[in-house]
Amino acid sequence: MGLPRSALLERREFGCAPEVPKKDRKATSLEKVLGRSVEQKEVAPRIAKHLGEVLGVEMKEATKRELMEKLEHAEQAVMLSA
Numbered sequence: 001m002g003l004p005r006s007a008l009l010e011r012r013e014f015g016c017a018p019e020v021p022k023k024d025r026k027a028t029s030l031e032k033v034l035g036r037s038v039e040q041k042e043v044a045p046r047i048a049k050h051l052g053e054v055l056g057v058e059m060k061e062a063t064k065r066e067l068m069e070k071l072e073h074a075e076q077a078v079m080l081s082a
Contacts (some may be wrong), residue, residue, distance in 0.1 A: 045061075051076045052059035062070075 032042065048059040
């Protein structure tokens with residue numbers, strides 16, 4: 001399966017040359033690819049950015065409280081329109 005194109009582009013940002021994926025290989029961890037430990041706080045914003053690009057939306061950082069307030073507001077709007 002190999003690494004997805006976005007992961008190959010990410011390798012450049014981490015200081016690695018992109019590797020050409022091979023169809024007979026399985027996906028591997030960033031730690032193995034980069035040869036070092038990778039913290040979630042380092043990767044999460046990049047994953048969110050790429051997900052936003054795929055979905056065609058702008059991803060914004062929010063606290064759990066802010067997210068819950070927005071979800072409650074959206075639920076109320078749906079209930080009022082029903």
